[in-house]
Every structure is written in structure tokens, then in C-alpha cells.
Amino acid sequence: MINKVVNDVQEAIAGITDGMTLMLGGFGLCGIPENCIKEIVRQGISGLTCISNNAGVDDFGIGLMLQKHQVKKMIASYVGENAEFERQLLSGELEVELIPQGTLATRCLAAGYGMPAIFTPAGVGTEVADGKEVRNFGGRDYVMEMAFEADFAIVKAWKGDTAGNLIYRKTARNFNPVMAMAGKMTIAEVEELVVVGELDPDHIHTPGIYVHRIFQGQGYEKRIEQRTIRKREGINLAKAVDYAG
């Protein structure tokens, strides 16, 4: 099996330079490549175009890159919860392209599956479709959206093996598998790195062929953005606070 292991985060992100386009996995702060983001911040690589569903929060995730003005353009579906982001956007320092979440995911899938474009109904009749080809199939209109091109995709998995096979945990999966497929170069940081043979081939979410470099990350904070809980029995709250919906 081909060995994809690199020694550390420095080696993992080697080759990422000013002005590149990066994809970053995660949804909110869930399943984000914390180690790589920190190292990109430390190295001060700038002028980056970042494709990621969200832009982190003020002091975590991509928010850290925004604070240091490393991001030239953000391509995302939802960018709330980030005051510095909003400031840079309104002041014109930051270029932002907002696209529907499903379109974002499917443009990654298209890249990973070698499909140059896809059709989606999302955004038909809205400003998202401005300047794009709209085409009718079976009486419904669809926008044609192009596959992404990214120099590097950076993803976070739960477990990975030395051949680059990845397994994600719960909803930390989110955009990571589709972005892992979409990068010209894909970097995976994992909580636990194991030797080949330890992962069940039937359980692998991202086959190693899509991963170019893998390393075991350190000191994961795994911050929670909205800590919602229900009380244990005995305190009979209204059912209203019991359900996440």
C-alpha cells in the first residue's frame, strides 16, 4: 500500500503559497482541520481564496485566518456568527461569494467525480443564477454550476490509515468527504492514525486514492458553537426545551 504519511503539519501544508485556492472541510466548527488552519495562520500565508461552508467564528477556525487578513475571497454558504468577517465584508476588504449549501457540496462532488458541471434547481430565479445558464429538463428549470478547482483540499477525519483511507465520526463528516475528493492536492489530518489493515475496508468513507498527505493532529479543541442540552429527569421542563428539532 502506498504510504501517504507526513511527519507533521509543516510538511503537510508545504506548497501552500500566497494566492492559492483552498478547500476547508467542516460545518460550523464541527470537523474542521484545526491543526492545518493554525499552521496556515502561523505562517501568515495570504491572499487566499477559501472554499468552506462557513467562515468560523471570530476566534476559531477560518475566523483566525480572517483576523490576520489572510483571506482575499471567501466562498461559503453561511457566514454568520463572525463579527470580523462582517466588518471586512462591509468595508470591502473581503470578497465574498455566497452559494447554496447543496450547490457547494455538489460542486465539490463534481470535481471529485470528474464531472465538469452539474445542474441544480437551487437558486433558479434568484441572484444566484445571474449570468449562469438556466436549462429546462422535464418542465423544471435548473442552473448549471461548475465543478470547483482547488489547489489544496484540507480535511479532518476521525481515523485514518497510512494509505490515506479516512473514516469520519458522526456529523463531523459533513463536507470533508466531498472536499477530500476535490483537491488537486488533498491533506488529511486525523485524530488517530493507524497502520494499514486496521480499518475495515467496508467502513472507509474516503479511499486513500483521494488523499495525498496524512498526519495525526494534536491538541484538538473541538469547540462547540451552540451548547444545547436538556435537563435530566426530576426537573420537568417544558418539552419545548427538550428537543433539538
Add this chain to the structure above:
Amino acid sequence: MINKVVNDVQEAIAGITDGMTLMLGGFGLCGIPENCIKEIVRQGISGLTCISNNAGVDDFGIGLMLQKHQVKKMIASYVGENAEFERQLLSGELEVELIPQGTLATRCLAAGYGMPAIFTPAGVGTEVADGKEVRNFGGRDYVMEMAFEADFAIVKAWKGDTAGNLIYRKTARNFNPVMAMAGKMTIAEVEELVVVGELDPDHIHTPGIYVHRIFQGQGYEKRIEQRTIRKREGINLAKAVDYAG
């Protein structure tokens, strides 16, 4: 959780009638819905259009349906290993549409992902592209292929739960997950049916939302089409017969 369990194979295939379009999972004889095929043969439902990568062998799989002249049209990528098939094809009894294997898979995916059409380079410049739109993206030509429409998709999984979640085993996965997503009505037969909660949510290949009916199949033959083996140590055969390639 919504219960998708039906009592038996009769109930599972209820509603399949003459002239319908069916998708059948499997690759060769690996991972085929043996129980449902046998019941369709027993009931003599005819005039069917079958979408499946292969057409079985003379006495197993879709070959059984061919013997009883139940198939009007076969849409497949490879139809060798079946003398009766060839006879019906050459005599004009059977209509056949051969399409590239990746196109077959991706047209299923498109249906399951609500995309009306996809672009693939497969078949550009060949008779497969005749009459189809060919479009250039980034200097390369692609054929536009349409999502499949199937009345029923019939798949075989290893384990399934009462909510319709499916897990496949080894390369018996093949076309089953993409076809499970593509049917207007999807029937899953499984080797082992368990109650909800027994399958790890991270290991599920087909979420139950795509599955309408599920049942535990019986008497799986799981025939092997090409039994290839290597000898144990002591008999030192040429390396040539040792490798599957």
C-alpha cells in the same frame, strides 16, 4: 423511526407489473437480489425493461428472467457469459442498450441526487454519443447523459434495519447503493434484518430514506462466476497464477 419492513418477497415486489422499468443491483452474480428475481420469475411478470450492469448467466440472476422471455429491453454495460441472451439479441427478440459502466452508475447517482443530467467524457467520438449533446468544457468534450427513471429499484444488502438503513459487504456493494437511491420505489432484500439501533450510524451505506420496503431474504446461493484460487505453500506454482491482477 419509520418501519419499512414487509413480511415476505411477495409483499416486497407487490406493484411490479408488466411493462415496468426495473433497476437491479449487483455486478455479475455478486450482490444480486436473488429472492426478488426468483419471485419475479415465478410470477411471470413480463415486458420488463431491466437496468442492470450485467444480464446474469444462463441459469442464474437476470438470466432466469431472460429464459422466460420476461425482459423486453436490457440496459447494461456488459452482457457476455449468457448464451440465451445472445440468441435473443441476435434474433431480435430482445432490445439491448449498451452503455458505459461509469455512465450507468452515474445516471443512477444523478437520479438519486435529483440531478437531471450529467456530463461524462465516456463515449465521446463513439456510437454511444450518437444523437446526444456533446459539449466542450475546458478544452475537453463531454457527452450529456440523462438521469435514469425507474419504477422500482431492487437491491441486495448484507445487513439492514427496520428503518431501511443498509450496509453492504465487500464488493457486493457495487451498483446497489446508487440504484437504491434511484428508484421511485426501492426494495431491499438483506441477509440479516436487525432492529433500529443495532447498526452504527457511521457505517450505513444507504440511509433508510431511500428505501421503501425491506425484508430478510432466504436461501442465498451467492454463486461464484469465476472461481480463481491460488495453491497453498508447498506447491510452488508460477507467480503467474497467484495474482488476480
Add this chain to the structure above:
Amino acid sequence: MLDKNGIAKRIAQEIKDGYYVNLGIGIPTLVANFIPDGIQVVLQSENGLLGMGPFPYEGEEDADLINAGKQTITMAPGAAVFDSAMSFGMIRAQKVDLTILGAMEVSEYGDIANWKIPGKLVKGMGGAMDLVASAKNIVVAMQQVNKAGESKLLPRCTLPLTGVRCIRKVVTEMAVFEVDSENGGFRLLERAPGVSVEEIRKATAGRFIASGDIPEMRL
């Protein structure tokens, strides 16, 4: 007038046994609390989960398990996790039976605006554009009037659109409407307890349709 829980309670009546349901952020999230006993539903969270359960008990929060509102959650037995492409794949393929989401404005033709106020609020559409473009059955939970007392049920949306001719039903603090996207109009189906047809008419800027006796909601 209904409060938020009242709106959620009324919308919960739209849920039928065996439905897969996607609940948006805000009032729609509350709907889960009012799903009638004995009705089996599966909640889809578009970040990649089918079978969302209640919030976790204190101390059992898992950073790897959140919903589309980024809240910590649990999984119900029979849950399945998948990636974002599959999540929106099943949404586009109309496998989700009912979508409930909030809105800033709805037009009498069923257009919806809920993602942007130019120059003021630009948080993004998240999954809303995919949901409204694909779902065959969308119910909007919203306030009928804004803080200035102006109706948010309009002849035409004034804000950038999220989707066109996609909304079938609107539930507000005052009423339940069916949207006539063919001819344009908000057809009044039910009144909130104690609210008159005339009051609702005044709070509806778009074409208002009310014929015959309009029943009160049963909550």
C-alpha cells in the same frame, strides 16, 4: 395571537405518520416538540443526519454531533450519517416529505425571501435555497407583520429572493394560509384563536382570499 410555540404547535399538525421532515432554524426547530404521540417521523438535518434526537443531557454533549443550527444534539435509534453531497442529494431528489422554514417575506405567488437584507444583513442562504427549490411540500413559519407593523405577506417580495413559486403554506401568529401560486393570493384557511378575518385581512398586503366561514385553529 399565537406565540412562537403556538405557531410551532399548529405546524406540527402538518406532519403525517412516516414523514421525513427537515426543520429550519428558529420557530421550525420548536415544531419537533409538538409532534403528536404515535406519529413516527424522521428529522433530517442537512449537515448530514437522518434521525435527529433530543438535545443531549448535560455533560453528554458531543462536538462531533450537531444539527444544521450548530446545536449539540443526539441521534435517535436508526439514525444514519452521510456527507453533505448525499444530504442535498436526497433533498433535491425530493425524498424529504416536508420542509419547514422561516421567512422574512413571502409573496402571493409563493416566492420567498429569507437570506439577505442588502447593505444590512448578509449571513448567507445556507441550505435554504436548495430546500425551497427542491421540496414538494414547504410550510413557512413566520410573523405576519414586522416590528413596524407592516405586513410580510406581500404582492411581491422586496428583498432578494431565496426561491420562486415554492411556498404552499404559511403559518403566522394570526393565521394559516394556502398560497395560490397560479393566480396569486393568500387563501385564508384558519384563524388564530380570537383573531378576526378582518384583522388578518388588514395584516395581509398581498392579495387576500377568504371565502365562507373561516374556522379557528384547533391547537
Add this chain to the structure above:
Amino acid sequence: MLDKNGIAKRIAQEIKDGYYVNLGIGIPTLVANFIPDGIQVVLQSENGLLGMGPFPYEGEEDADLINAGKQTITMAPGAAVFDSAMSFGMIRAQKVDLTILGAMEVSEYGDIANWKIPGKLVKGMGGAMDLVASAKNIVVAMQQVNKAGESKLLPRCTLPLTGVRCIRKVVTEMAVFEVDSENGGFRLLERAPGVSVEEIRKATAGRFIASGDIPEMRL
């Protein structure tokens, strides 16, 4: 003249360390036996497997574990299983470094025909059309002449095409050719042991290019 194993042995030299390789049915399958020691390759089987291992020991065959030729196989440590859409997804996205497959005919422009003989043989293209349309690096393993002694390296293919201008290298029982798909021509790179340039020229119907000393293959 090389036998099948000889052709496979020569093609194995095209495999570099760290390659992901897809091997077609027939001679290409034999290539796996000649991968030099110390070279790490991962074999992709387009029915949905990365990391194909040797055939199983007798009694250990598993009906759920086959390759694209429907042969029983094993998995190497580090193998991964996936569905057919992903399998051809990674092929289309050019993640497979080298594709080796058989052919009935190859043209001097790199066109290939290998799936159909009208009125005679209609087994289908399987994954061949996807592979030749997508792979950036394709080597064809084939016999240079048919049983009637006619060359299968042609100016134009006579059989229905599998792909257009896609073949870069051809290895036969007589020679190794590079295909000049720009100007058209089979550029002779190596001769099989004991075979002369003149013999190869006679067995090549398409434009034949041979300049300077043509070395013998090292096997």
C-alpha cells in the same frame, strides 16, 4: 516473439512506485505478477475496490469479493471498498495513474476498438469506454496480428470505437510503440528479443515510424 506473460512482463516496467493501476481483463491481469519487488502499487478494480490482493487460497473464496473480471480475489491490507459511482468518479477524475487494457484494433492516432464486432460479438464495453476516455496514461496490451496474419495496428479502426485519440503506448508480442496522436503513427520504441525492425514494419498497417537504433526489450 513474446508470449502473453512476456507482454505482461514488459508492461509491468511501465508501473512506477506509488501508482494506482487499473488492469483490464486478459493479458493486463497477468501484469500484476511481474510488478517488481519494492514497488508499491495499488490495484483498482472498477467494480468498487482499491487494494486488490492475490487470488484466495482454495476454500477461502468469498462470493462477495470479486474483481472486474468476476474472479474471486482477496483484499490487500489498506484496501477500501466503494460503490460503482465513486469507482468511476475516481477514474473520471484521473486519480488512477495507469490503465492497462486489451484491444482488438488501435489506430495510428491512438483510437481504440475493443468492445464490439457488429453482427458477431456484442458483449458490451463494460468500463472500457470510461477508462479510455478518462485515463491520462493508457497502455494497450494486444497481439500485433490477428489469426489471419493481418495487422491490428491500423491507419483507422474498422470496428466500432471505444475511444478516440486516447492510447499512448502499445505493447505487442513483437514490439513497444508510442502512438503519435498528433501526426498519426506508431513510433517503434523497442523490439521483442530476436525480432527485426523489418518484421515489425511488415506487421504494422498504420504509419510506421522507426528512427535510429531500436533497442531490444530488457525483460
